[in-house]
Amino acid sequence: MKLSGSQRKVSSIMAGFHLLFTVLLGHVLGSLPATSPQHLPSPCLVVSLTNEHASATSGDDMEVFCDGRNLRSAPADLPLGIQKLDLSRNIFQNLIRETLAIHPTIHHLSLIYNKIRFIESGLFRGMKHLKFLDLSxxxxxVFAISKSSIGKLGSVESLDLSGNGLHTGMTKYFLRNSSSLLNLSLNSNSLIKIANDTFTGSPSLRKVSLHNNVILEIEDGAFNVLYHLRELDLSKNSITCITDFDLSQLQILNLSKNSLEAFQTVYSDSDYELVTLDLSQNKIHYFPLVPRRNKLAYLDISRNQLQGVNTMGTAEEIGNFREQSLAHNESGQYLIQQDFSSLNYLDLSYNQMKTIPQSFFNSMVQLEHLNISNNCIGSFLVEEENGLNNLKVLDLSYNSLRDMSFGKNTLMALEELFLQGNLLTTIEPHTFQGRPRLKYLLLQQNNLHICPSHAESSFSNNHKHHQGCVAFSSIPTLRHLYLSENHLKVLPNNAFKDTPLTLLDLSLNPGLVVGLNAFSGLEDSLVHLLLRENHISRLDVDLSSLNHLKLVDLSTNRLSMLPSWNKESSIESLNLGNNQLVTLDYTLVALGSSLKTLYMGSNPLSCCSNLRFFQLMQRSAVEVPDIATVTCVHKQDSEPVNIERVTEEMCHSLDNSSRSLTILAILGAALVLVVALGFLAKVCHNRRQTNSSTFNA
Structure with a gap:
């Protein structure tokens, strides 16, 4: 919107009055200490960089911290020759010579978090060694409205103006005479447009940060004057389209959190220096068109609206790139194969892709990290020999994978494979055995079955061999294996033979039957074993045979008795919560020397059967994090009691009551016996008398 002539005159007059008022106010505020009471600040902290016992007045190689001291002006007694002065978090309002003591040796000046509304023109001219100026x-x-310049910043290399409410066009009053400026931060302002003259006064800039503004438009050539620009941050703005990217000297470009629908580079045979491109959290529909001759190593296109990985668009949108297009479809859109021979990191997660052709990865010979998680991909195949052979991390989690195949001699460098949250039911049994560097394998939330060992035990003979099972034996590099939520029914004997796992998660497989020798081969490696929420009623495995086992989670099962420990165990953390255990006496005996943490809440514990155990627990160093909820029952039909309130007297009184009842029962029985004997004696006596009378007659 343009202003009329009369409006411009009124605006100029008002700005002049505002400037005059601000200057006068600055002089008044500068004289406040002599005319009105002011709280004296606590002494500034003076730190010597070379000798902590140096004189506080010499100032050589010293930093002075006066932050958060309620200052309106710089202290007058600061040491001479200081290099760094921190005046942040005070109440400066006007920067004039009277309020800011000029120290020509200062390299670093911080005025962050003040209330500065005015800067005297030329104030920093005398600071010929000033390199870093923070005015954020x-x-x-308010100062920019006056259209005054802060003057020459001849030596300043880093300037921070973030969080100042600056609008479009205001930055030129700070950048007009900044020929040495290398780093500029304009974050968290209110800029809507980057004009083509914004940076004409600071041609040496190497890094510009415009994060968190409201930028809608970038005029043509706005950054072209910055021949040395290497890093540009335009994240968290409102940019909708980049169709003519031509900053060949740029190395790092961040366009995340905008409203981008497309990113395209102008056609050029020039070598582009771009190494890092962040396009995450936008609305991009088609794969970006990167420079033909690029050095791109990091590309993030996550959280967009990608339907596929081919670059698509009309001939007009793609421009001269149509010369290298591979094909076009019926709607006149072109599919372009691009060169990613330098790419090391690619993130395509949280999009809407359903398929990825194998040819897409043909040029990615240096790719080490590939994230395609949280899409709708149903099939992922790597069949070509030497395909993706530098890839170390592959994340295919939370897709719709039903079909997955890794060909021979592919993914030979793979170390981490994320497959959780898919629909995998059958895959080639030895898929993971052919990856010679695989360390971490996440397979939770699928529907896989574990193959029995070749030497099937009597245990495995009692169960049907599942077709399409997966083998986890003979993977000598594998350390972490996650198999929770796979509807596993059987854990066969020797399932992990010659696979030195340190972590094994078999949780959330209701009805899981664990073979007697299921963990055979893990004796000298397994450290973490997770078996929670499996409805296990009995576990016959000898856990003490696992010599390095430190953490065991058996929570939320149906255990009424603990697994056996045939020797002293190394377990340090044991979770027995939410089972059907009545007594735990055996636990502390078997684990007393190693146990550090024990969870045992939500069990029908008996107070008196565990009395010795509770007493030992109180004297031991074992921590019970859920002790506030651990209860036991000491009388039939009585309310549960927290185990911390259980006393020996409770059980003694119960024993005394039992003894009394026993004595009463015995006395009662004796009385009944005496009465019975008396009755029998009387009957016998009567019979004798009857017989005698009959004889006499």
């Missing part, structure tokens, strides 16, 4: 989190938009 102030109110410099």
């Amino acid at each position: 989190k102030n109110s410099l938009d």
